Amino acid sequence: MATIDRHVTTLALAHALSAAERGLAVIPLSRTKLPALPSPHRADPAPALCRGECGRFGHGVYDASSDPGRIRELFAAAPWATGYGIACGLPPYHLIGVDLDTKSGTDSSAALRELALRHLFTIPDTVVVITPSGGRHVWLSGPPDIVVPNSAGRLAPGIDIRGAGGYLVGPGSRTDHGVYSTAPGTAHLPVAPCPPALLRLITPPPRPHHPTPLSTGQHGQGLVQFVLAAHEGQRNTRLFWAACRAYENGIGDELATPLVEAAIHTGLTEREARATVASAARLTGHRP
Template sequence: MATIDRKATTLALAHALSAAERGLAVIPLSRAKLPALRSPHRDDPDPTASVCHGECGRFGHGVYDATTDPRRIRALFAAAPWATGYGIACGLHPHHLIGIDLDTKSGTDSSAALRELALRHLFTIPETVVVLTPSGGRHLWLSGPPDVVVPNSASRLAPGIDVRGAGGYLVGPGSRTEHGTYGTAPGTAHLAPAPCPPALLRLLTPPPRTRHPTPSSTGRHGQGLVQFVLAAHQGQRNTRLFWAACRAYENGIGPDLTPALVDAAIRTGLTEREARSTIASAARMTGQRRATGA
């Protein structure tokens, strides 16, 4: 059972309410920096029944619970008294927040990598909110256009640089985690997220991947499995992909549907390597079941 630190929870709630006043939608986080409330659909016997982004009216949908409503924020924290931090949802009105996470744990100089990108592509990072992480990293807050969807990515822009976009969240300043407390860099707390430079925005929104036509033999069932993967949010991506791939192989359409499943998984934030590895595991699992007559 989670240990309750009432002082940390009270401070996290205060910071979350302050962020909401600035138009930033928030959710409570645990010390592990994960959404504090578990999914209300975790015990559903049918995985397809869990395709819910909060329409059921209950808490526990991760970033989809994010809100700027003070009453709802208090209710979220009341339901998660063990929360010691808060997450700020990216990609939402009015700021359409984009987070540039300059990591220090990868052994690379992510700040130097960003400077190199800026020199190569002729952009300058504007003065904006900077959040300092307990590990020595930095989160740069930028504002995106309302009609542009920036995907989440890890080290795609450059080694050690992660991007938080639509469907992702940033740990808010004032949050207390297992490794320390997040805080704003001196002189940046009063700033609003600055507009993302157009040249950087183009790097954050790569051209759409070439779509692989789904063979007609996959039919509506194959399309449904792809949609099931696309509906995944953080914490569900591998599980949903594995389940969908198992169903595809059990129905004899696994090889034909693999390109579409990989494409869908990448769009949810997985890397191509992770997606193909998960699908390969599903293929082995279903092959073993057939071999044993399971």
């Protein structure tokens, strides 16, 4: 049995090195499809968040590498490995995996075709990996400046997305359920770019930046009190800072007079105070 396992590990290493030749970063996997190396922090009483900074193996996808020497070290540390995972989201491909599952009781391939028709995109010719259960992993390349998150069933039932921080089981891997293999005619295809319409579906829209609105009640009063607490030598500085915060948060116009009045109370002249507030308005892109 040991000889068979050693042979399987050697074969998995060979497939992993082949993937690395294409620029893909890999890690060894066990028969359960999980990273083969356990966390070095599992016995720590209060494990800290570590992504490999400690220099030891066992950080899952953060161990992934395309360097042949490091890959051999990873597999030497995990002689029970029977497969390998390919990290998504890393250069040069910024790999995105569209996982079409067959275990959900739905036709995920049909669901993807329906999405393609509805949103007017076509899945290009690319690498496709067939899973032991008959599912498919479609490999796509993403842009370097967009982070695609992992998701399960969000796009449609039975369709999972593997993105940054995730991994795909590489072809040639052996698991408890069978062997992963490339679909005929796709092994040597380049990883095709993800269609823009699909990319929009799998990428959450950027959160609009809305500065926390200040009210002229509690928060606005806090800025006024900040100015009132100024001592000689810091009155202009405090007023300028408070006015900038007010304009950045959309209440500069309505808070300008209370701030000026507070500054006058500390000893500034009205002319000095109004000039300082006007400077803050200009700096923050507002017309005083």
